[in-house]
Amino acid sequence: MFTRREVGSLILGAGALSMVGSLPKANAADRPSLNIAVDNLWANMATINGISTTSRRIFPNFYDNLVDRDYIKDENGLIFAPKLATKWEQNGTVWKFTLREGVKFHDGTEMTAEDAVFTLSPERLWGAKPFEPRGKTFTAGFKRVEATGKYTFEIETERPDPNIPSKLTGYIGFVVPKKYYMEVGVDAFGQKPIGTGPYKVTTFRSGEIMVLEAFDDYWDGPPPVKQISWKIVPEFAARMAGLVSKEFDFIVNIPTDQEAALEKYQGVTLKRVLADNYPAFAFNTRPDPEDNPLVDPNLRYAMVQAIDMNAIVQALFNGTTEHPAVPFNFKEYGKFYDPNLPVKLPYDVAAAKALVAKTKYKGEKLIWHITRQYYPNYEAAAEIMVEQWREIGVNVEAQILDNFELVYRRPYHMMNMSMSSDFIPGDPYQPLWLDWGPTASRSTATWKTWDPSPKFLELGKKFDEATDFEERKKAYLALSEEWQRITPGYYMWKSVYNCAHRAGIQFKFKPNGEMRIYGDYFKFV
Amino acid sequence: MTRFWVLKILRTVLTLWFVVTFVFVVLRTSGDPVVALVGADATPEEVEQFRQLWRLDDPLWIQYFRYVVQMATGQFGISYRDGREVIDIIAERIPWTLILGLFSYIGAILIGVPAGIIAAIKRGSAFDNLIMATAVFGFALPNFFLGILMILLFSLSLQWLPSSGTGTVWHLIMPAITLATFTAGTLARFTRSAMLEVLDKLYIRAAAAKGVGYWKRIIFHALPNASIPLVTIIGLNLGELIGGAIVVETVFAWPGVGRLLVTAVSSRDLAVVQGLVLIMAVTMVLANLVVDLLYGLLDPRIRVQN
């Protein structure tokens, strides 16, 4: 058994070997390497252009946030810990940040306030023509970002924003090196990213592999692993076999139905977290296509009432996650969460049928655009829902498309999407206002599915400005109610991320899907 | 003789030109290439900028002409997915597909051809039936299914072979077998019928009349003649091998051009797709040229002209 790899590696030509990665360095030789089989890699690893589930799990290994969410000390990660920023204080509309000194980027240059400011600058995120345009969403209200010293900088917002530090725990908080970034441009940066994280990227071929190597000049000391290879293994069977036979130390994206089978293998530990994220679908509420029957809210209500989502979630996820009966009433929102909130559109086939009868709908085909294999179990759920809608006489055709570009091509009546809820931890700001408000792509893009009602805008403005908790909660409830009155979408379940690793590893899986291979999150035992 | 080759090469060039034109037509008719490249989200200014950058506002025939020249000189453009030169992306994948392809191709020939020969000379025997049943089995089983079954058996249960990826020769075994199974089956069947046809020829009987022994007749008289059609089918099978590689490379996470194609197609990375289509076409066309060459070498009726 053990000789086969030795013999094998001797036989295979050096040419093929050299293509996998560079030769090991002597000083790191005593540390083990990790092989992680992933289902996919995003094509671009820039912090904002590269936002995706598949990149986020890798990001914190080579990027550092300004502010960290500490899941070790707090289960829900509601403690904000210093990372690249060591200190922050609010003064009205201005936030002052102090940076850690002596932090080095992978190319050896020191990180300064100039880099942090560039990271959050209008030219990169929120100006007229930013390098990474999706940054606009996360920087709403930004007015000025400016260095005040080598290690200090300020962020000024239009209105006082208590949530700036928490916003910096997300994607926009990953600091990028200004000089290098400007030198190579955003696209090339996305291919050869440089950060301050514990590992540096040595190889990145988006269709195939990403190799990270220990960055021994890391400010928090050398990381525990010499080299981490994130290899794409599209077939689950191959990932599972590879983990069981110890070719892989980690695998990700295990189909729910296979979790139990996988756990039965010796030495395999399965990790599952609920993420602050909800797969959903949007109703196209606009008369585009012209004869879109979904402009009638009654049809939308009917469709919601026809879905037995609890049964679906139970069937597909085996009780590992749950369906939020009332949208935006998410448990992770602590004080905002109210288990007794009334369910406006409960599962009720008879009521749904009655509602359909009130509309002019005559069984026209409704097209549902779905991205292939993007959200776990989404297609299976869709198949079930299509059948449930057929029960009430609604004819939906789920079209599985290869990527979002195709999903965004009209005509469609519904489209898949997912909504994160953690941009401001513990606050429904992102899903309710950021994702549905007037600047959201859902209401602005060419493929937009709704136009926020004047009332929604008015209530939203109130919510956005409210800083006092009671006032904010009231505004949130009113806004949520208006959203439900329109029902431009449907939240399905709280995302579950899973991964599995071999014996001899202690690992804490972060709820947002990050796989941190350092610090208190990862240890060899 | 020279005329034969001039014609062959002319035909080859024409075929390639057909392929280039086909790709051009597909790209232009499948939708606005700009929208495909910059995404539906782009602003009108961005689209316009891009249109000018790629000079898509020129008349179609100028674009076509420029396109043919670009393709002929290997300028396949930049991958929209990761911004790199398409030719580089493809180049780094080609060795892997070559390793896998050659390995399984040679394996398929080494297994399929002798099996076909034996089946032919033992025509109608249980042995013949067994070989032919196995051959049919080889191509009646979808190769991804076979691949996954092998992973489950050899990697998961027995843990004899690595499940996927590359690194050692052991990694090569399962994908190569999966890929070779289909080709070996086809070759065995074809070899059998080619041999049967040759064995019926009068010159085989004449050789027997001369006192040539049975195996000598098979090996020195029948086989060289049967190999003439066989070379053609082996050449044609290269295409099926490439087709099979698309699936097999995906199953075994083998970083070859087949997988690249699948990723490029699903992310609509036009530049990569067109590069791949052209490179595969060139490979196939060159393979056919080699087949013609071999054909000429094997068959004096073509080689020697009065």
Added chain:
Amino acid sequence: MSNERLSIEHLNVPLPPGADRTFAVEDLSLSVSKGEILCIVGESGSGKSLTALATMGLLPRNLGRPTGKVMFEGKDLLTLDEATRRDITGRRIAMIFQEPTAALNPIFRVGEQVSETFRIHTSLSQAEIRKKVIDLFREVQLPNPEQIYHSYPHQLSGGQCQRVMIATALALDPSVLIADEPTTALDVTTQAQILKLMLELRARHDTGIIFITHDFGVVAEIADRVAVMQTGRLVEIGTRDEILNHPKADYTRRLLAAVPTLTPRKEREGLGSPVLIARNIVKTFARSGLFGGGRTVKAVDDVDITIRRGETLGLVGESGSGKSTLAQCVIRLVQPESGDILISGGDFAGLNGKALREARRKVQIVFQDPYTALDPRQKVGDSIAEGPFIHGLDRKAAMARALDLLEACGLDRASATRFPHEFSGGQRQRICIARALAVEPELLIADESVSALDVSVQAQVLKLLADMQERLGFGILFITHDLRVASQICDNIAVMRNGRIVERGDPASLFGAPKETYTKELLAAVPGKGWQHHADKNEAGTERSREETP
């Protein structure tokens, strides 16, 4: 007999179950002596070739094991083990085949193929073998032996290939040579040369030769003794004179009666107006294709022919002389480059489309091979009725005419509903003639129409043609390579060579006093011309042969 080289005793070769008879060869006994040529003669299906194959141990596998004895040098070849037998075949007994081009492996140089015999059976060095092979080539009178040694089969003519095969057979000076129809696929002049060569070799090597043929002309040329076979059995055996001139068996007599002989006749009286006038017909074959060019061959070079009503014009010549091309030009299956064709006074060369299709009624053709000349998936009645139907007769009338013609051609009316494969070769040729005559043509082209038939059947078909011509009065363009046949039935004969007509005239004058050397050569090559059989006074083909029963 001390000189006996090979003797076959009570040989039986079983046929697979389900065949029309149990044995392909049944209770056959014959022998060949030193320096003797034994001709085995018989019609197709008589089992003569299988006798040869059984002797060589080359029977096809679907046939059962032969029984009886084949004695050679004191051993029974049928009971020997494979290795011993192989040592004998090739070294002591050699064989040559009907199709010399197919008997040579196309991908090896002929020199190597002859050398192989030496390599298998001797331990001579490569250089010695080479010398011997070249000597052999010289002996079989191949031109340029050195060059032939390095040639591939496809570069040689059929006659040259047969010489190479003979060289191979003679390589180790065999005791017995079996020649299975070795000249059948060759032109008459080549045939004459090969026959001459065989006689010389027999004289020089004292080889015992078993020569299988269907041609009594050939038998008359070379046989010492003759064995006549019919449906697997030996009918009679005797010296050449006994068999050819004093046959005992009825079957032999019938066969001999059917053999065409060189008996030139005069032009018939009372021939009508011309049905075909073809002038200046030219046809050149070039390599076609997008990138044309290449060599060209003048297949028909400025040929004129005229045929009158009721006349039979013979067109004779060797293969490649352009006879068939000329015929196909006349009927416009091949498009002539230039020339005028008038059929019954009407222009035929310039017609196109519908007019051409309609005019085609006036000229019909009957091909050589009756096995491929009928659509295998069409009932013969429909085949015959199709012509009249195309030309406007209604289906019923067309079928009625077809049935009449079937009867006229000596076939049962009921056979109209059967398919071609249910008929024998001769019957099929009758069907082809019926099909051609169904549209009442003015001109009938018979392109080697009787060449592939056994002599008895040949005679019947020729008679049928003559009878029908008598009745309907059409002209016949009769293409043949067999001067004997031509001399018997033609009013006039044109001799063709290299696309040109070199000489023409009525058979009596043409064959009586040929002017051209080529005509003389052809005449000289006719096998068995010195022999005129008088065995039977019966008219050829009045009796129906057993072959005709399906």
Added chain:
Amino acid sequence: MKRVSPILVFAIVILAIAVVVAIIGNVFTSHGMSQQNLLARLKPPAFMTGSNPSFPLGTDRIGRDMVARVIAGLQMSLSVAIAGTIIGAVFGSAIGFIAAHFRGWVEEVLMMLVDFQASLPFILITLTLLAFFGNSMTLFIILMGLFGWEKYARLSRGVVLSAINQPYAKAIVALGAGNGRLYLKHVLPNVASALIVQVTLTFPQIILLETSLSFLGLGIQAPQTSLGQILGDGRDYLSTAWWISVWPGLVIFLVTLSMSIVGDWLRDRLDPMLRARTT
């Protein structure tokens, strides 16, 4: 020759069953092919413990009856393969007939097209076109129909060339028959057997191609289903619920196998006809 081998009988019986099941299949199950029962997900087939008697072949991941699924898949796969084969055979053969009839530059151009098609692995063309033009049933059928046309074109050109040089064809021309009569009434029936053999080769190839495309997600789309799609869908479940992909896999295998056996038999029977073809 009269004796028919048991293997051939087996193959013909399998094909007959497949066709019958595809036609009247719905009587074998009371479940609809997309009727779900979330309480009966991943139920094993009847002979295993934990099975549900109303699902003799088990259920899939959302509780659909495998009997109904496999039958629906068979219907779709056979329809696609039949439609594809017919289109390809008719189109390809027509090209071959045209090339053989006109010869000259028409033939050169058509054969160049054939070369072009043969120079690209078909799955490559399919992938590209399906991805760029989007997946629709029409395009899918057309693509399946294009599959193998070049083989039919090559083959039919060859056999037609040899057929129209046969004396019987010449005799029919000499009788004054038009091209329509010549080709449709005489040549076609005589080359049909060679084409039918090719059909038996193409047919399973189309089923497999469709299967490969389903694996890559470009085949038949839900809620329609095909054998390949069920097979591909179930592959993650092979170690826990093998029946999802094994049933359709078995059917694909049996149909392909039987078709090949029948094809081989036809080929052996029609050998002389095939040998007559020229390249």
